[in-house]
Amino acid sequence: MALQTIVDVESAVARLRAGGLVALPTETVYGLAGDASSEDAVARIFAAKARPAAHPVIVHLPSVSAARSWASHVPSWAVALMETFWPGPLTVVVPKAPAVLDVVTGGQPTVGLRVPAHPMTLQVLEEFSGGLAAPSANRFGTVSPTTAVHVVAGLGGVLDPERDAVLDGGPCPVGVESTIVGAWDDAPRLLRPGAVTADQISAVTGREVCTQTEGVRTPGSTATHYAPRARVVLVEADQVDKAATTANGQRVALLALRDVDGPPDLPRLAEPADADEYAQVLYSALRTADDSGVDLVLAVLPAPAGLGMAIRDRLRRCADGAAR
Numbered sequence: 001m002a003l004q005t006i007v008d009v010e011s012a013v014a015r016l017r018a019g020g021l022v023a024l025p026t027e028t029v030y031g032l033a034g035d036a037s038s039e040d041a042v043a044r045i046f047a048a049k050a051r052p053a054a055h056p057v058i059v060h061l062p063s064v065s066a067a068r069s070w071a072s073h074v075p076s077w078a079v080a081l082m083e084t085f086w087p088g089p090l091t092v093v094v095p096k097a098p099a100v101l102d103v104v105t106g107g108q109p110t111v112g113l114r115v116p117a118h119p120m121t122l123q124v125l126e127e128f129s130g131g132l133a134a135p136s137a138n139r140f141g142t143v144s145p146t147t148a149v150h151v152v153a154g155l156g157g158v159l160d161p162e163r164d165a166v167l168d169g170g171p172c173p174v175g176v177e178s179t180i181v182g183a184w185d186d187a188p189r190l191l192r193p194g195a196v197t198a199d200q201i202s203a204v205t206g207r208e209v210c211t212q213t214e215g216v217r218t219p220g221s222t223a224t225h226y227a228p229r230a231r232v233v234l235v236e237a238d239q240v241d242k243a244a245t246t247a248n249g250q251r252v253a254l255l256a257l258r259d260v261d262g263p264p265d266l267p268r269l270a271e272p273a274d275a276d277e278y279a280q281v282l283y284s285a286l287r288t289a290d291d292s293g294v295d296l297v298l299a300v301l302p303a304p305a306g307l308g309m310a311i312r313d314r315l316r317r318c319a320d321g322a323a324r
């Protein structure tokens with residue numbers, strides 16, 4: 001029996017209540033969800049992903065009010081963020097409530113909380129009426145899935161078709177993982193860039209956003225966390241021709257905004273018109289590279305504005321030269 005792709009919320013909720021895992025669509029990427037109050041369900045998530053135990057997982061909730069019971073304290077500026085951006089692509093890391101399981105927090109005193117903005121998943125969360133632990137629905141270290149087909153390709157062989165399933169909610173509109181903000185003291189700390197920008201966080205909180213996160217443990221920020229099999233090399237827009245000609249017989253492809261010129265015979269993995277489109281297609285483009293046997297991806301970073309910051313972050317992590 002193969003892993004089932006389902007489209008009804010009821011069946012997803014029934015599986016989650018029975019301790020099963022369901023890959024859920026969100027506006028960012030698909031998440032592999034299980035009951036965040038069940039040690040066994042969370043352990044199964046880690047096993048399916050082959051994820052190291054010390055990596056904390058985000059708890060997904062239906063509303064700001066539901067978030068309060070998972071935190072021991074939420075700074076007022078963080079409440080403002082939740083009220084402004086939820087449901088949406090923002091995770092807020094707060095001091096955890098005593099009952100939050102160590103398997104969820106990786107033994108840390110904090111917990112990451114998020115209300116995702118996908119209608120089907122919000123309905124699942126409302127009906128489930130608990131928290132759902134959900135890391136991205138991919139094997140550890142591989143590219144995050146933005147379609148149900150990607151989830152099946154990565155996890156179809158490891159999930160239990162009797163108990164688990166994939167809820168198909170279509171392609172994820174944002175395409176890269178949520179912005180993560182640390183909110184355990186007076187300063188908002190940007191732990192991972194995403195669709196909610198540092199400027200937006202600063203405008204809502206009236207505080208300067210700290211982007212220096214040395215000493216803060218964010219396990220997802222390890223290099224190669226978002227890597228395809230193909231080698232990824234970052235190139236400047238005006239160096240594409242040169243880089244392509246020195247590729248010596250390797251199968252090369254270009255990943256860049258549409259207005260970046262390359263040699264006419266160099267295949268393009270995508271042709272995004274702007275940073276929003278670039279984010280949307282980023283992970284499927286990296287998968288296309290692997291599926292079509294590309295050895296070398298020449299990637300041109302977009303400008304560091306809006307979603308461009310998140311794209312730059314993810315591409316740098318999977319690029320050549322990142323510590324392996």
Ligand code: TXA
Pocket residue numbers: 026028029030031032055056057058091093105108110111112114116134135136137176177178180191217218219220221
């Ligand atoms: O958009 C997203 O955030 C997606 C969707 C499914 O919601 N989820 C996601 O989960 O990207 P994951 O597990 O792949 O990445 C979560 C990141 C990890 O880097 C983890 O270290 C960090 O969140 N994180 C979670 N809880 C944390 C905590 N208490 N302190 C610091 N970092 C935390």
Ligand code: MG
Pocket residue numbers: 135136144220
């Ligand atoms: Mg992930």
